[in-house]
Amino acid sequence: MARIELRGISHTYAGGTPALKPLEMVWEDGGSYALLGPSGCGKTTLLNIISGLLRPTVGAVLIDGKDVTRAPPEERNIAQVFQFPVVYDTMTVFDNLAFPLRNRRVPEGEIRKRVEQIGELLEMSHQLGRRARGLSADELQKISLGRGLVRKDVAAILFDEPLTVIDPHAKWLLRRKLKQIHQATPVTLVYVTHDQVEALTLADRVVVMNEGSVVQQGSPEDLFERPAHTFVGHFIGSPGMNFLPCTVEEDAAVVGAHRVPLDANVCAKARVAKGPLVLGVRPEFLRRVEPESRGAIRTTVSHVEELGTHVIASASYSGGADEQDPKELKVKLPEGTKVRAGETLWLELPLSRTTLYADGQAVSGDAAVRAESHG
Amino acid sequence: MDKPINHRAWFLVTPVVAIVAFSAVIPLMTVVNYSVQDILGPDQRIFVGTDWFQKVLHDPELHGALLRQIVFSLAILAIQLPLGVGLALVLPREGWRSSLSLVLVSLPLLIPWNVVGTIWQVFGRGDIGLGGVALNALGIDYNYTANALHAWLTVVVMDVWHWTPLVALLAYAGLRAVPDAFYQAAKIDGASRWAIFRYIELPKLSGVLTIAVLLRFMDSFTIYTEPFVLTGGGPGNSTTFLSQYLATIAVGRFDLGPAAAFSLVYFLVILLFSYIFYTAMNSKGEAGK
Amino acid sequence: MKGSRFLAPLYLFASFVPIYWLVCMSFKTNEEILGKFTFFPTSPTLDNYSTIFTDSSWSQSYLNSITYVTINTVLSVLVALPAAYAFSRYRFLGDKHLFFWLLTNRMSPPAVFLLPFFQLYSSIGLFDTPWAVALAHTLFTVPLAVWILEGFMSGIPREIDETAYLDGYSFARFFVRIFLPLVRSGVGVTAFFCFMFSWVELLLARTLTSVDAKPIAVTMTRTVSAAGMDWGVLAAAGVLTLIPGAIVIGFVRNYIAKGFALGRV
Numbered sequence: 003m004a005r006i007e008l009r010g011i012s013h014t015y016a017g018g019t020p021a022l023k024p025l026e027m028v029w030e031d032g033g034s035y036a037l038l039g040p041s042g043c044g045k046t047t048l049l050n051i052i053s054g055l056l057r058p059t060v061g062a063v064l065i066d067g068k069d070v071t072r073a074p075p076e077e078r079n080i081a082q083v084f085q086f087p088v089v090y091d092t093m094t095v096f097d098n099l100a101f102p103l104r105n106r107r108v109p110e111g112e113i114r115k116r117v118e119q120i121g122e123l124l125e126m127s128h129q130l131g132r133r134a135r136g137l138s139a140d141e142l143q144k145i146s147l148g149r150g151l152v153r154k155d156v157a158a159i160l161f162d163e164p165l166t167v168i169d170p171h172a173k174w175l176l177r178r179k180l181k182q183i184h185q186a187t188p189v190t191l192v193y194v195t196h197d198q199v200e201a202l203t204l205a206d207r208v209v210v211m212n213e214g215s216v217v218q219q220g221s222p223e224d225l226f227e228r229p230a231h232t233f234v235g236h237f238i239g240s241p242g243m244n245f246l247p248c249t250v251e252e253d254a255a256v257v258g259a260h261r262v263p264l265d266a267n268v269c270a271k272a273r274v275a276k277g278p279l280v281l282g283v284r285p286e287f288l289r290r291v292e293p294e295s296r297g298a299i300r301t302t303v304s305h306v307e308e309l310g311t312h313v314i315a316s317a318s319y320s321g322g323a324d325e326q327d328p329k330e331l332k333v334k335l336p337e338g339t340k341v342r343a344g345e346t347l348w349l350e351l352p353l354s355r356t357t358l359y360a361d362g363q364a365v366s367g368d369a370a371v372r373a374e375s376h377g
Numbered sequence: 378m379d380k381p382i383n384h385r386a387w388f389l390v391t392p393v394v395a396i397v398a399f400s401a402v403i404p405l406m407t408v409v410n411y412s413v414q415d416i417l418g419p420d421q422r423i424f425v426g427t428d429w430f431q432k433v434l435h436d437p438e439l440h441g442a443l444l445r446q447i448v449f450s451l452a453i454l455a456i457q458l459p460l461g462v463g464l465a466l467v468l469p470r471e472g473w474r475s476s477l478s479l480v481l482v483s484l485p486l487l488i489p490w491n492v493v494g495t496i497w498q499v500f501g502r503g504d505i506g507l508g509g510v511a512l513n514a515l516g517i518d519y520n521y522t523a524n525a526l527h528a529w530l531t532v533v534v535m536d537v538w539h540w541t542p543l544v545a546l547l548a549y550a551g552l553r554a555v556p557d558a559f560y561q562a563a564k565i566d567g568a569s570r571w572a573i574f575r576y577i578e579l580p581k582l583s584g585v586l587t588i589a590v591l592l593r594f595m596d597s598f599t600i601y602t603e604p605f606v607l608t609g610g611g612p613g614n615s616t617t618f619l620s621q622y623l624a625t626i627a628v629g630r631f632d633l634g635p636a637a638a639f640s641l642v643y644f645l646v647i648l649l650f651s652y653i654f655y656t657a658m659n660s661k662g663e664a665g666k
Numbered sequence: 667m668k669g670s671r672f673l674a675p676l677y678l679f680a681s682f683v684p685i686y687w688l689v690c691m692s693f694k695t696n697e698e699i700l701g702k703f704t705f706f707p708t709s710p711t712l713d714n715y716s717t718i719f720t721d722s723s724w725s726q727s728y729l730n731s732i733t734y735v736t737i738n739t740v741l742s743v744l745v746a747l748p749a750a751y752a753f754s755r756y757r758f759l760g761d762k763h764l765f766f767w768l769l770t771n772r773m774s775p776p777a778v779f780l781l782p783f784f785q786l787y788s789s790i791g792l793f794d795t796p797w798a799v800a801l802a803h804t805l806f807t808v809p810l811a812v813w814i815l816e817g818f819m820s821g822i823p824r825e826i827d828e829t830a831y832l833d834g835y836s837f838a839r840f841f842v843r844i845f846l847p848l849v850r851s852g853v854g855v856t857a858f859f860c861f862m863f864s865w866v867e868l869l870l871a872r873t874l875t876s877v878d879a880k881p882i883a884v885t886m887t888r889t890v891s892a893a894g895m896d897w898g899v900l901a902a903a904g905v906l907t908l909i910p911g912a913i914v915i916g917f918v919r920n921y922i923a924k925g926f927a928l929g930r931v
Contacts, residue, residue, distance in 0.1 A: 055561050076567040088562040090576045101576075105567040139825065149566060167825055380757045389752035390764065392745040393808055400805035401771050404782030467674040479919040480912050481678045483858070484685055487911030489866045489882075492904035496688050499897070505703045507687050538681060546858070547814075550851040554821055584817035591769070592810075599775040602868065620775060640778040647773045655766070 004065050004079065004157030004190055005031045006052060011061030013047055021047040023215040024060070029158070034184050034191040036205035038198060040237070044214040045194045049160050052192065053082045065157065079157040081150025083164045087142030091135040095126060098134050099148045106153075120148045123183060140172035144179075151187065158190040165200065177204060198238050202226075210234050226284075227355075232362045235282050241314065244288070244331040245280040245359070246299075247321055255281050255358060258320045258327075260299040262351050268358055268365050277361020285314065285334040287355035291348050298350040301331070303343050313339050317347055411637035429638035433626075439639070441614065442622040446598060449533070449618060453597040456537050458589065461544025462582070465552055466574070468545070479549075482542045494606025497535045501607075521608065525615035532604050532616050539603065540596070544589045551585035552578060587658040591651055598647055619643060685908075691901035699897045714902035724885055724903075731865065731881040732910060734796035734803070739860040741800065742807040743853065750815035751841070755827070765816075768809040779805070780873050787874055798874040799881065803867060807860040814859065818852025819845075854921025861914050865907070882907060 006029040013022040022044045029035055029052075037045040050056035051063060054075035062071045070078050081102075090098055099117045108116075121127040124144045129137070134145060143164055150159045165173045181204065184191055195201050201208050202222040209219040210233070218230045229235035235243030248255040248262075250272045255262045262281065272279055291298045301317035313335045321327035333349055335341065358365045415425045433439060468482070469475045488496070501521050503509035512519040521531040555577060563573050601620035604610070610617035623643060626636050691699055693710040718724045752758070753765055783802050784793075792798040822845070830840040846853065871881045882903070 053565065055564065075561075075565045080565070082562070082565050084558040084562060086556055086558050088558050090580075092576060092580045101568070102566040105569065105572065146562070149562075167823075380755060382758065383756040384758045386752035386756040386758045386761075389748035393749040393768070393812060394764070396741075396745060396801070396804050397768060397771055397808055400779075400783075400802060401774075403786055404779045407782035407785065408778055464674065464677055467671075469674065476916065476919055478674060478678060480915055481682060483862075483915045484908060484912065485681060486862050487865065487908050487915075488685075488688075488904060489868060489907055491868060492688070492900065492907070495897070495900060496684050496691075496904070499691065499699065500684055500687050505700060507683070507703070507705065510703045538684060542681075543859075546855060550818075550855040553851045554818065581821070584820065588813055588817060592772075595773045599773075601775075623775070640775070644774055644778065647775075648770055651769065651773055652766070655769070 005029065005067075006158060006190065006192075007064040007067075008048075008052070009062045009064065011048075011051060011058050011063070013044075013051060013056070013058045013060070021214055022051075022058070023213075025216055027209070027216065027219075029190055029192060032188045032190055033207060034205045035193065036201035036208045037192060037194040037211060038196070038201040038208055038237070039211035039217075040196055042213075043211040045211050046162055048211070049082070049162055049192065049194050052158075053080045053160050054078050055082070079153075079155045080160060081153065081156050081158075082160045082162065083143065083146045083150060085163045085166050087139060087146050087167070089134045089137075089142045089145050091133070093134060094131055095121075095134050095137075095145060096130040098145050099130075099152050102149055102153050116152050116154070120152045123151070123186065124148050124179070138172070140168045140176055143168060143176065147180075147183075151183070151189075156189060158192060161191070161193045161195075163195050165195075165197075180204060198240070202238070210237065212237075228364070229282070229357070230364045232280065232282065232359050235284075235357075235359075239284055239286075241285055241332050243282045243284050245282050246319075246329065246331065248279050248281050248358075250279060250358070254297075255279070257281060257299055260297075262297050262299070262356065263353060264356070264358060265353070272358050272360055272365045275360035275365060280359050281351065282357045282359055282364075283351045283355060285332045287352055288331075288333040288349045289352060290333075290335065291350040293346075293348045295348060295350060297353075298348045301347045301349055303341050303345045303347055304330070305343060306341055310337070312337055313341070315341050315347070317349070408637050408640055411633050412641050413638075415634050425634070429634045430642065433635045433639045433642065438614070439622060442617055442619050445616070446618045449600075450594060450597040452533055453536055453540075454590065454593055456533070457541045457544050457593055458586070460537070461541045461589065462548045462586070464541065464545040465548035466578070468549055470553075479546075482545055484542075485539050486542050486546075488539075490602035491606050493535065493539055494603045497531065497603075498607050501531050523612055525612055528608050528612060528616050532607060535603060535607060536597065536600070540593065544593065547585045547589050548582055551582045555581050583658070587655070590658065591654055594654060595647055595651060598650070599643075688901055688904055691897060692905045694898055694901075696896060696898050699901075711898075714898040715906075717899050718902055718906065723880070724882075727880045727882045727885040728906070730796060730875070730879050731871075734799040734871075734879070734881070735861055735864040737796060737800035738803045738807055738864045739857055742804055742811045742860045743857055745804075746808055746811035746815055746856070747841075747846075747853075750812050750819055751845075753812065753816045754819040755824070765812075768812055771805050772809040772813075774805075776806070776867070776869050780869065783870060784873055793874060794876050794878045796879050799871050799879065800864070802870045802874055803864045806867075807863055810863070811856045811860055814856045815849065815852050818849045822848050850921040854918040857921075858915055858918050862911065865911060 008025065008027040010024055010026065011022060012020070012024040014020045037048060039045050047056065051058045054063075054070070054073060054077075057071065062069055064070065065078060065080075075082075090101065093101070096117055099120055100113050103113045103116065117130070118127065121130050124147065126141065126144060126148070129141070134142070137145070146164070147159075150156060165176060168176060177200065180191075191205075193201070193204055202225075206221065207219060208222055208225055210217045210225065210231075212233050218225060218234045220228075225234055225238050229238065229243065232243075232245060235245070246257050248257045250256070250264075250269050251261070253263060253266045253269055255264050255269070255272075293300070299319050301319040303315050303317045305316040307314045307316075315333050315335060316330055317333060318328045318330050321329045331349075333347070341347065412429055413424060413426060415423045415428070464482070468478050485493070497508075500506040500508040501519075503513050503520055509519060509521075519527055521527045559577050560573070563577060568576070599620050600618060601624065604616050604618065605621055605624075608616045610621050623636060623639055626639065690705075690707055692714050693707045693712070694704070695709075695711055695713065698704060698708065753761060779802070783798075787793045787798040787802070792801070826844065826848070827840065830844050835844070868884070872884045875881060875884065885903070
């Protein structure tokens, strides 16, 4: 249980590549967080700074109010699980789990109790006596996880893409186990991944990173329904958000030959904002409507994918006044919908689900809603 | 990690088998041929069966050489393995320091063996060699040409200087293959340097160490040029090892028959010891595997 | 580990002393070498080196050695790579015995093969060519190469192979683009050992060549004149044989030092 604070952290690797732009962050005691982002966005760097494997070029790390920036990993009450299972294969599973405790000279009796407890939690009690060599990848990762859990003083567990080498079925089981463990033990969990499904299912709060900075953080619903940045809209969701370049009039956005009504405050802000304007709407929320409906745009279906549970149609619309400048968007339709390539489809962009973005940032009529996004 | 059975893997192995068989089988047959015949003249060969074998095996010179050889090889293994591994552990891992160290470490390996012997021959002389003069200056009455113990020590030191880098390079490469995550996890687990060595590095090195043990054993058991150049086998025959013994009866006395017979025996002895070492180290590795 | 920073430089320094001695000798005259002890050549001379450089047989034999050593190294590594992969990934009929048989070849005292090799290579007309020596050396270098490579390859988890096949890689593409980079340090060490063994081996190289393909090691042993052994020239030749080796290891050390690069799988 620990409150981790990052103050003014930024990091540049030797050789000059900036990995992290200055940021501030608080990880609340007992929360489960996911650090989500594409390769190279800085999430592993951030994780290693928290655990102490890396010392940041600028800034301070505080755990429960204490400055630990200079403290080595073993003094930070933090455990870390790596992408690649780290297991001492000359030892038994029991000895593996006991290793961190023995290094800290915990009495044997207590070690035994603790290891058995964790063994049960991980559903590995029957394997405690056997050699660690030759176990499957997911069992090895469980052991790695176990070594983190076994220390009573562990305040936070950090995960660096730990399910990468696990096969899909075991992945699902392990994820469920992780959630169970988090409910049973009040540690702070920080989980790094590039897989949005993992992030959205495992964590209560997701921190999206790109190119060394935090783009947005919030609950999975927040990120899905109210992305504050086009990057978040694009990265989260499968397929990602549609972005329709537009211009803005007094109370509507103009896409090609169509007008899409928007909140007047939003439009006012957008008219003075700098940068290109796009309308963002998720494929899930586009609705099929009668032709010439108010706020709908005309599209022509170009490609249909049947995915069992739903249908994804790619459709083109024109970005210019008369059929010039064709652009593509995707729409998710219910299972069984019959659409064919070449068909005309009128799609409505619902006001409550459509966001205007100026230069990548969401424009909102409400100042308070923007407080969560970083950039 | 269970390996699947796949007999088509033979295709991958064929080039190796072809090349090695070409070089090995025919000559071996020739040697076997010679070992069971007495060649009196160009076309006069008599089959003598196991005569040569018996003669050679009862030769007291052989017994002496064998004993010295065993002591020598054991000493070599006992020194070079820990020293090589220790060296690999302290060599720098990256940057210009690592390049420089690797080059410096490997230099002794790259010197032709007769030159190695020559270097030490002069180096160890009490009158004209850096080593000899230094030792004498320290008050030690060092003379490898006259004193058998000094000769032994010089030969051992020469071999350690010459071949420890082999062990070090193998161990160094093996250590490089340990993923960073292991060291990072060990830090977090609070492991001591010794624990890191014992539980992470040593197990990962076991494969490489098997190679090192076998190589050093085989090579030290068949060593010829360096000690021959350095001491000529002397003083007396105190540093005459098995290869030199073989050379003496083959070339010196031109007894092809006994030479061939001894070659086979020699080879079989190495084979036997290697097999024992190999199985021992592999079963230790297998149990861990 | 405090103080361990000094262990490596200490060993390297001690190890370098005999080499320093060699270099010294190469700049001294024979009289000085045999006459008295001097820490540093009193009147450094380049005579030894000029003897070597002006004599064309030296540069020719240098070239000969480099030729057969290169052939041997390339051949050994190329042939050993697939075989090592087979040993490390599959079980097949007779695999353990085959592996051990390969090792036994490495164990044979080279002296045993002198006469048979001489007869063999003469009879197929390869005597006195770099190919004879290169092939003869493969008897010892190929088993070693297979051995070392197999060890490194076994350290790579099978999951990587399987993931690659799932991703649609053909065996050849997988091997070259994914697998080989992972066993870099093994390939580096192997190449170096093949090179090294072949470069310094004297007995077979001498037996299988006479004039055309005479290697450097042989030319060096001819440094005996009427006045006795030409120590200075021998030392100079020794120094010169160090140079290609140092270059090779400089080239190969990147492979040795890079190590295991599992990360973006």
